[in-house]
Amino acid sequence: MTDSDARLPERDPAPAPRRAWLRWSRSVRFWVVVLLSTVLITSLTSAYVVQPFVIPSGSMEGTLQVGDRVLVNKLAYRFGGDIHRGDVIVFDGAGSFDAETADDGPLVGLIRGAVAAVGLGTSSDSDYVKRVIGVGGDRVTCCDAEGRITVNGQPLDEHYLYPGDEPSSVRFDIRVPEGRLWVMGDHRSDSADSREYLGSPGGGTVSEDRVIGRVDWIGWPIGRWSSLRSDHG
Structure with missing residues (x-):
């Protein structure tokens, strides 16, 4: 072979x-x-760490425009960082701005989370974006003789207000409870904020525990790329 x-x-x-x-x-x-x-x-x-968030309304104009994609810093307050006056925050208004919302179930929650993760929506229908005007212990009042909002007797320099808006058409005088926040939109005539919910649980204030994070950057559209500097009072 x-x-x-x-x-x-x-x-x-x-x-x-x-x-x-x-x-x-x-x-x-x-x-x-x-x-x-x-x-x-x-x-x-x-x-x-960082969550994209779509601005759904004009309540924060001209700082934030409808449709802006902002990046929310979720570590800003997680390790003991203080919430300051002037911070622009995203928070869950359930229980203060909204009635407690029912659980939609794990599947809906998963879908909402996935949509929110890429900045196409929010993780909850009760998410809001506003500016912190008063923190726990502050006395926030509208208005002084010149029409300005005062915090602990000191008038605020609110250069971020929407052009033509007055600080507030609603009169109020409130002592912010410890652990809670008084928040307002920059477009005061188009913002349902703490003033709107004076008769709700918490007297219009929001629990610090409901804060999701601080808005630090505008990421989209490209022409509006910028960071947001907190205007601490």
């Missing part, structure tokens, strides 16, 4: 359609892994 006779017959290579199928299958698996990894990283970042 010759060497050539002893050789085993070579196996035929996989047919072309099968090779194409294997290449396609590997490619699909690769991109599925990439997609799932991206979603996981984005979700974790949104949940614990």
